[in-house]
Amino acid sequence: MAAYHIVLVHFPIALWMTATMAILLRAFSDGELAQAVDRALVPLLTVALISGLVAFAVGLMVWPWESISSTPLGRNHVLLASWTVAYWALLLVTRWLRGQAVWVGTSRWIMAGLALLGSVLLGITGTLGGHLVGIYTEVANALRWLGWEVFTTFYIPHATLAAIGVITLLLVGLGLWGRRASASPSA
Numbered sequence: 001m002a003a004y005h006i007v008l009v010h011f012p013i014a015l016w017m018t019a020t021m022a023i024l025l026r027a028f029s030d031g032e033l034a035q036a037v038d039r040a041l042v043p044l045l046t047v048a049l050i051s052g053l054v055a056f057a058v059g060l061m062v063w064p065w066e067s068i069s070s071t072p073l074g075r076n077h078v079l080l081a082s083w084t085v086a087y088w089a090l091l092l093v094t095r096w097l098r099g100q101a102v103w104v105g106t107s108r109w110i111m112a113g114l115a116l117l118g119s120v121l122l123g124i125t126g127t128l129g130g131h132l133v134g135i136y137t138e139v140a141n142a143l144r145w146l147g148w149e150v151f152t153t154f155y156i157p158h159a160t161l162a163a164i165g166v167i168t169l170l171l172v173g174l175g176l177w178g179r180r181a182s183a184s185p186s187a
């Protein structure tokens with residue numbers, strides 16, 4: 001199964017990197033090319049997500065769960081892979097449901113930021129996968145420099161988790177409030 005996983009991961013990696021470039025192009029340009037590329041974004045993100053889910057499922061079959069879940073590096077790879085897949089799924093849903101509105105005003109820069117963050121998550125997932133097979137890169141050194149040793153299980157302190165929960169609720173509230181404000185007729 002290892003060989004299949006290694007072959008399959010190249011699809012989501014290439015497709016999500018392409019999607020990142022497409023989003024950046026559309027964020028910076030209203031030109032014809034950018035508009036054409038944007039029309040392909042939902043299908044592109046959909047195919048990328050499907051290939052990501054397949055790579056994920058096959059990844060679960062490479063080593064016995066007891067092995068991958070008992071090593072910090074293995075746990076980190078699974079954790080980051082879950083974040084990456086969930087994150088890009090949300091980006092797809094956002095572009096799908098919001099349509100062209102995501103390119104209006106500051107939203108386009110938020111999209112650019114989200115795409116860059118998505119590629120960072122993807123890059124870390126791939127880096128950790130590489131570490132599992134003994135291929136080391138400077139990315140791990142960069143993460144170490146930022147305060148995370150990739151050979152130790154990544155964890156979030158309870159206080160940080162609580163802060164994230166509160167911020168999430170605030171953002172949802174803000175979104176609902178904003179929607180109501182824009183739906184009500186202006187005076």
Ligand code: HEM
Nearest residue numbers: 002006009052056059060062063078081126129130132133
């Ligand atoms: C979309 C999600 C994923 C991506 C992008 C990804 C990416 C990678 C990459 C780039 C490698 C190194 C391949 C190489 O250069 O030889 C790798 C290896 C590995 N991955 Fe993943 N991975 C994902 C999900 C998972 C999941 C969910 C698991 C397990 C639960 C997993 C388990 C493994 C294992 C065990 C290896 C080492 C394979 C070996 O022993 O040859 N991966 N992965």
